[in-house]
Amino acid sequence: MTSSTIDRILDAAEAEFSAHGFVETSLRTITSKAKVNLAAVNYHFGSKKGLIQAVTDRFLGPLTQNLHAQLSAYEKSFSKSHNDEQELQVLLAILARSCQHVAQQNHHSLAVFARLISTAYSQSQGHLRKHLSYQYGASFLYFMKLLRKHMPEMTDEQFFWRFHYLLGILVFSLSSSEALLAICEREYASNRSLDQIMVDIVPVMASAAQAPIIGEF
């Protein structure tokens, strides 16, 4: 176990990034929590940006692979009578299950994932967005393609917007999960978990997906 240093850094960085975001966590807090010298980050990852990329790559790889595998299995055993709510929920449940899957390995990865999506969509020039879609876009495009089939009455543009409204449910739930779970436990003495949130939002996203279109498109 020569390079436990690398893993300790990755774990500490993931935890800190998930709790305080990328810019607001310093390399000094990461290296001190990892019990590692400050210079180790630049030595092993080149820069802070390199560390962020390593942290995200660690779960984005498994996430997209798992998602892709599940989607192709789903598509093969496809009951041709789709277009009903059941099938839509199955598809959304696949996404949820992929998220759960990566969370088993790296506990804070989903919160980091949510922060990643949020920052990608909050810079309008979209450098990060391009990088993500170039590196990991295939699986998510695959997902969108299948989702699109269940919302045939919409135009492409309407689907674009609806999809991102659904994404909002997912991203906000993930990035706020720690706070929400804490409030929930304090306020309702209920011991829920991120896993349960992921099954929770599936029917909610499904209903949101099927809401009627009334705007002046």
Next chain:
Amino acid sequence: MTSSTIDRILDAAEAEFSAHGFVETSLRTITSKAKVNLAAVNYHFGSKKGLIQAVTDRFLGPLTQNLHAQLSAYEKSFSKSHNDEQELQVLLAILARSCQHVAQQNHHSLAVFARLISTAYSQSQGHLRKHLSYQYGASFLYFMKLLRKHMPEMTDEQFFWRFHYLLGILVFSLSSSEALLAICEREYASNRSLDQIMVDIVPVMASAAQAPIIGEF
């Protein structure tokens, strides 16, 4: 117009905060965009934190006042045969309209609002959350109370989660609006606006609110 300095700072700060967040925008970029001396911020607002508070107070005041006024007017002329989807949409449309209202005055206020909510829910200790609910919580609690009536079949805890899923749609749409509108124009040659997004999400949030409960609560 002796203190146009203050307004120029507030406008520049609002624009920068909406585009790059609170921590990632420096006082130097704000003051240079406002064509104002660097020290002016500390002179007029005491600190950067004071400036952030001034920026948010400027629209949170009008927002909550408008929301409260609309809600009490709605409650007075209340068709007692509620519990149907129409009424739910009316209520959600009130929230949307209040958002539109403050956006007319300060163009980037809604994106700042979204960032405020996001940061409030991404720190689990919740200092900002407490401050916001102490200062502006009344109107939003009022809104939640009325919304609760339209979702009577849920437990309080289930309502808590569902409410925050709806909040996710709103917050993500607002904080990503600039990027999404840019993509939409480039990809679909469609000239949409934040206003249209706000009417868009009303039926989506309504459907999400009425999704069946299936989780193991």
Next chain:
DNA sequence: GTTAGTTTTAAACGCATGTTTTAAACAAAA
């Protein structure tokens, strides 16, 4: 016109950050 109070300006301060450097410690092969 002088004065008193307010606002603006330029410069500096103290501090935290990411990064680099240089040497020491270590590991494994010759």
Next chain:
DNA sequence: TTTTGTTTAAAACATGCGTTTAAAACTAAC
């Protein structure tokens, strides 16, 4: 044991930040 390459260590570096200071400029009342 010596040597070679890799990893760790402590210290310093450069930079950008929020903030403070002290003097200048301005405003308005007397």
